[in-house]
Amino acid sequence: MNTILNITSSLFGQEGQSSKLAQTFIERLLQKQPDYEVIHRDLAAKPVPHLDMDSFQGFAVQPDERTDSQRRAAELSDGLIDELQRADVLVLGLPMYNFGIPSTLKAYFDYVARAGITFKYTEKGPVGLLQGKKAYVLTTRGGLYKGTPKDTETRYVMDFLAFLGIDDVQFVYAEGLAMGDDAREKALRGAAQTIEQLVV
Template sequence: MNSSLFGEHGQSTQLSQKFVQRFLTVNPDTQHKMRDLAIAQIPHLDAEIVMGFGTPEDQKNDRQVEMTALSDLLIEEVRSADVLVIGLPMYNFSLPSTLKSWFDFIARAGVTFKYTEQGPVGLLAGKKAYIMAARGGQYAGTEHDTQTALVRHFLSFIGIQDVEFVYAEGLNMGDDIKGQAINDAEKVIDSLVA
């Protein structure tokens, strides 16, 4: 899944495409589905959508029916996948709003997680996620990396514990740094897919 506003020209998209191509070469029988959030944008949540998720089908309005069906589709895509690959650019020190919308549409109590006396339990266990994080600056391992913990926590919340990050950082800090960052990220991809 890609979340770059720049579509196929985004660095995170290009890294996720390289990862998928190499993964499919090593695992040629793998079925592959791609979702591009720049093309098929997911609306931001509002009260009507959230209320619709919990309303009986025969009592939903047309928009609630449509938005619940979209949520069900997105959840089924994740449920049916063994491996998720997410292209993750950093915009203004955070996630793309399109990715946050995707999170919001797949986090549904009783469907992808449940609350217990011991706390929340994710219901989408047994999957592996690879996050291709592309950033203009250098943030990994610093207090300014607002993405890694958030993405890891969200995926864990819905049951996906096995998460690997591949970072390409400093992409706006000159051609030499950019070239080295992409080269290093591709080496990590090679090691993960081998």
């Protein structure tokens, strides 16, 4: 069975616009391909702790040498990575907060970037080990940032996913959501149209 991994990071949980767009995308995809299993990972409802030195060091030691806190961190990381490894399609709900990605998503990224598991270092540089997956990023912003130097999200997320081997990435943008009702409705309609074009 094919698997969709839906990761949302809005402070408003499933009521956030990025979460709603991600859900719309998934529902549309399931209409076309109903045999998908869907895994939901809501980083607002269940945040991943920020990575600290103890946890990071614990990733590199043998399981029987880990302290209790290192063991818990490694088990969390292993579970998150297992979801990623199982997924054929990644659907990421991505709001912009203060010109960047939510800190909860950054913490999640830190826990799934594991040398020898999701990427490896070679003489020619790092190679991602999660190849053959597709990713769709549903991103919402209060202002207009796409294509400007202030859009730090797009490049960062593309670079991080490529680092893990996921380089087939499509973005859906809904911008100007805080610029009045007309701008908001226009942006959401445009995002819905883009979703229809992507899911064929």
